[in-house]
Amino acid sequence: MNRPIQQRTLKTRARLLEAATEVISEAGYEALRVEQVVQRAGVAKGTFFAHFRDKDALMDQLIGARMDGFLDQIDRLPPPQSVDEIVAALMPLMSFMTCERYVFDLILRYSGAAARADIGPIAMTFERHGQSMARWLSGGPFRSDVSPALLAEGVQAFAIQAMALSFCALHADAPFQARLAEYLRAWLLPVSGGAGSGR
Amino acid sequence: MNRPIQQRTLKTRARLLEAATEVISEAGYEALRVEQVVQRAGVAKGTFFAHFRDKDALMDQLIGARMDGFLDQIDRLPPPQSVDEIVAALMPLMSFMTCERYVFDLILRYSGAAARADIGPIAMTFERHGQSMARWLSGGPFRSDVSPALLAEGVQAFAIQAMALSFCALHADAPFQARLAEYLRAWLLPVSGGAGSGR
DNA sequence: AATAATTATTGACCGCGGTCATTTTAGATG
DNA sequence: CATCTAAAATGACCGCGGTCAATAATTATT
Structure with missing residues (x-):
């Protein structure tokens, strides 16, 4: 009992x-x-x-808690109205996620829960982040031909790409913020549809 | 001497x-x-x-070699003319990259070389993949408002996102190919610019 | 309070990646 | 062929994460 x-x-x-x-x-x-x-x-x-369960589970707890704190900050912000504002809003969280190579790698490993059973703290923050992001992107001056949820997934994908490249030996040139801003402008504010020949 | x-x-x-x-x-x-x-x-x-140097270095060698083989296949293909063709072309490589959770995690860790000094085999394949991708995207019926290189980076980011989600406990619903196709359509073939109000 | 049933704690032990002083071997030199 | 030297191979050893049978502490039962 x-x-x-x-x-x-x-x-x-x-x-x-x-x-x-x-x-x-x-x-x-x-x-x-x-x-x-x-x-x-x-x-x-x-x-x-x-x-x-293991050392990683402790890290999941601790790192997840820190990330959650940064998400609290983010959720207190008014919805950004430009790419630069989005980048600025995400910076504190991103800085923490890349504070150590070890931390970044662990976050990636736990971003989608390891086992089907237990979704850990870090996986939860990714979920939360996606929802906050979708809320932001559904109102602002951003493209509307795809769902806010999909836009949010893209922002996550590009943010991870930008963070990963900041550790990369090749491509260590451009600073992280500039790269992310470039990605998000292309993702959230596309200018034309097809290539040379109109669609 | x-x-x-x-x-x-x-x-x-x-x-x-x-x-x-x-x-x-x-x-x-x-x-x-x-x-x-x-x-x-x-x-x-x-x-x-x-x-x-360590066990990972051996894995870098072996996994990098396998990936390079798949890239040879890819480079023999004619440039795809649609998102579905791109997805189909990338599938063998992606399948290998996700054959084991361990393999995927290791690839991510080594995708941007670990140390500034030695760019390993896996990092080289990412470079190569980006170049092949840029070549493909510079000619086809895809958006032209951003550089092919940037488009290629986005394809990599979305491919990684799709692969990561296929391991994810949450989001294990949609099959990998469908998700990637959805991402790439939104990335490579955007329909409009701004939101409700035109730009 | 004494006893039984659970749960928490312990620490010796194991697996495995990685190191390093020592030994062996290959090949150049006289 | 004997000798010398740099490179390669060796295996006992270490660090550290993780396990598990044994023990201690806590709560329920009479």
């Missing part, structure tokens, strides 16, 4: 999360070692894995 | 690559263990790492 969750459990989990946050703030995400976290939290290694 | 490369070296590397290929064909990419590869190749573990 389902017994209630023990307070001990909540306390231990909180201590683990706090310890992890400390380690990250001191050394960054990539440098985090599970052993270091459990040592700080004063628990055994096995306890960690009783609370988180 | 620079002595010539010993034949022993080439032979050992070839044996390692062959052994790795065998293991993969039997158990898939994700299941590959370095220890198993060196055992089959009849060399010590350390030897492996004298030939490949």
